[in-house]
Amino acid sequence: MKIFGEIGRFILMIKGMFSKPENWKMYWKELMHQCSEIGFGSLGIVAIISFFIGAVSTIQTAYQLVTPLIPLSTIAQIVRDTVILEFAPTLVCIVLAGVVGSKIASELGNMRVSEQIDALEIMGINTKAYLVMPKIVASLIMIPLLVILAMVLGIIGGRVAGSMAGILPGTTFDKGLLQDFVPYNVFFAMAKAYTFSFIISSIPAYFGYYVKGGALEIGQSSTRAVVVSCILLLFADYVLSALLL
Amino acid sequence: MIELKNIRKSFDGRTVIDGATATMKAGQCNLIIGASGSGKTVLMKCMVGLFEPDEGEILYGGQDFTAMNNKEKTEIRKEIGMLFQGSALFDSLTVEKNIMFPLNMFTEWSHQKKLERVNEVLARVNLKDTNKKFPAELSGGMKKRVGIARAIVLNPKYLFCDEPNSGLDPQTSLVIDKLIKEITIEYNITTVVNTHDMNSVMEIGDYILYMHKGKKEWEGSNKQIIFSKNQLLNEFIFASEFLRDAKEMRMLEETGKIPNNRNIDEMIGPENLPKG
Numbered sequence A: 001m002k003i004f005g006e007i008g009r010f011i012l013m014i015k016g017m018f019s020k021p022e023n024w025k026m027y028w029k030e031l032m033h034q035c036s037e038i039g040f041g042s043l044g045i046v047a048i049i050s051f052f053i054g055a056v057s058t059i060q061t062a063y064q065l066v067t068p069l070i071p072l073s074t075i076a077q078i079v080r081d082t083v084i085l086e087f088a089p090t091l092v093c094i095v096l097a098g099v100v101g102s103k104i105a106s107e108l109g110n111m112r113v114s115e116q117i118d119a120l121e122i123m124g125i126n127t128k129a130y131l132v133m134p135k136i137v138a139s140l141i142m143i144p145l146l147v148i149l150a151m152v153l154g155i156i157g158g159r160v161a162g163s164m165a166g167i168l169p170g171t172t173f174d175k176g177l178l179q180d181f182v183p184y185n186v187f188f189a190m191a192k193a194y195t196f197s198f199i200i201s202s203i204p205a206y207f208g209y210y211v212k213g214g215a216l217e218i219g220q221s222s223t224r225a226v227v228v229s230c231i232l233l234l235f236a237d238y239v240l241s242a243l244l245l
Numbered sequence B: 001m002i003e004l005k006n007i008r009k010s011f012d013g014r015t016v017i018d019g020a021t022a023t024m025k026a027g028q029c030n031l032i033i034g035a036s037g038s039g040k041t042v043l044m045k046c047m048v049g050l051f052e053p054d055e056g057e058i059l060y061g062g063q064d065f066t067a068m069n070n071k072e073k074t075e076i077r078k079e080i081g082m083l084f085q086g087s088a089l090f091d092s093l094t095v096e097k098n099i100m101f102p103l104n105m106f107t108e109w110s111h112q113k114k115l116e117r118v119n120e121v122l123a124r125v126n127l128k129d130t131n132k133k134f135p136a137e138l139s140g141g142m143k144k145r146v147g148i149a150r151a152i153v154l155n156p157k158y159l160f161c162d163e164p165n166s167g168l169d170p171q172t173s174l175v176i177d178k179l180i181k182e183i184t185i186e187y188n189i190t191t192v193v194n195t196h197d198m199n200s201v202m203e204i205g206d207y208i209l210y211m212h213k214g215k216k217e218w219e220g221s222n223k224q225i226i227f228s229k230n231q232l233l234n235e236f237i238f239a240s241e242f243l244r245d246a247k248e249m250r251m252l253e254e255t256g257k258i259p260n261n262r263n264i265d266e267m268i269g270p271e272n273l274p275k276g
Helices: A002-016 A024-064 A073-113 A116-123 A127-164 A170-178 A183-209 A215-244 B040-048 B070-077 B095-106 B111-124 B140-152 B170-186 B198-204 B231-237 B241-255 B264-268
Strands: B002-011 B014-024 B029-034 B055-060 B080-083 B158-162 B190-195 B207-212 B215-220
Touching: A002 A127, A002 A183, A024 A073, A024 A127, A024 B095, A073 A116, A073 A127, A073 A170, A073 A183, A073 A215, A116 A127, A116 B070, A116 B080, A116 B095, A127 A170, A127 A183, A183 A215, B002 B040, B014 B040, B014 B207, B029 B040, B029 B170, B029 B198, B029 B231, B040 B158, B040 B190, B080 B140, B095 B111, B095 B140, B111 B140, B140 B158, B140 B170, B158 B170, B170 B190, B170 B198, B190 B198, B207 B231, B215 B231
Parallel strands: B014 B215, B029 B190, B029 B207, B080 B158, B158 B190
Antiparallel strands: B002 B014, B002 B055, B207 B215
């Protein structure tokens, strides 16, 4: 029964975000701040992970395609589709659930425990709108951009690894990239990116916003936020794949 | 003026506030005192709207706060300033930006005008030249003063202070008490202070509401409290022998009589009397 209470409170939190801002300029400033924190703050880790995922995909795909009957350019096709369909949106978002999710949960949790949220409420500010909404909107703006970047870097990583390991030359890789390209895959990846962005920002925001206790509980709520986000993310991945593919 | 009428609040079936009624006047320091768990923090949170009371009315200048919609509550909240127990300063902002925050949110003033107002309130709490410091660089007493400065920057009608002296040394506590008292009179604010500090009770308690197990046990002023015959109040306030003696010394000052026929040497303690 507790789970239904939690879901109800989560929906009320989301509903409570929609109110007229007390001051548009302050909300805009907060949104830009969050975009910078979530987007640029995660840029390094996303770039590194994507590049190496692409590189490893190329090497492992080549390792499994032992027959000379399959052309080398197929490796590029497989890497492209794997990166676009799964690795860029899902793997990057799982990493971001840890990086961004724990940051959101601990930031809001600390504000709750140190009564900063109460202080804002007493000033007459809708804290759900001022603190939670910009984080979710910033995630919806920045995380899909990071996913696009991850797709590009993943493919570049694959190309570089293919050339360096002598698996396939760059020109063959480029040829394979263009073969049987389905633009719908990018749409599917973006649908996943937006869904995951909402999950990895709203769930930690919920856990952080309603934390009770002290430093220990902030840590526990951050961990729970990341775990729940990852589970929901994988579940959403399955549902979206079943529905859209 | 804030009026509380028969406030009741319970959590999970456990009654925390059981019919509190009080009137808190403007230009006065109104103190809520009581042992830990007596319901004073919950009462204060009900008053500022952080908790919804189950029953009763909270009237701000005659308007029922509990019956208001969110928009109306927001308007009242703009007239409220609050100093929190832990100061609740925004860690990532400097002192200047902390105090400027309500101005940025609720006024269309120029940056220069806002800065002047920030400097004015910082000077009022005796904290000049701390504008660029972060909360982590301040002492407990300084944080409280910044908290007061932020609470009064929008010229509130009501000031709430939750345990303003917790974690402070006696000398700094006196400074904070004095500041709260001065600001209350200067701006004609209705100040509500939630405290455990008996020194504050004696120094600034124009009106004192003593809570015991969620109920109003006693009310009166700091002048009346030493003459109170309420056993629970006396046990709470004058818990130590030192404070009991201090009370009797005060009664001696006020009435010229030593209560309970006690000897002044006995009250001070012969071993503490100067030799020779």
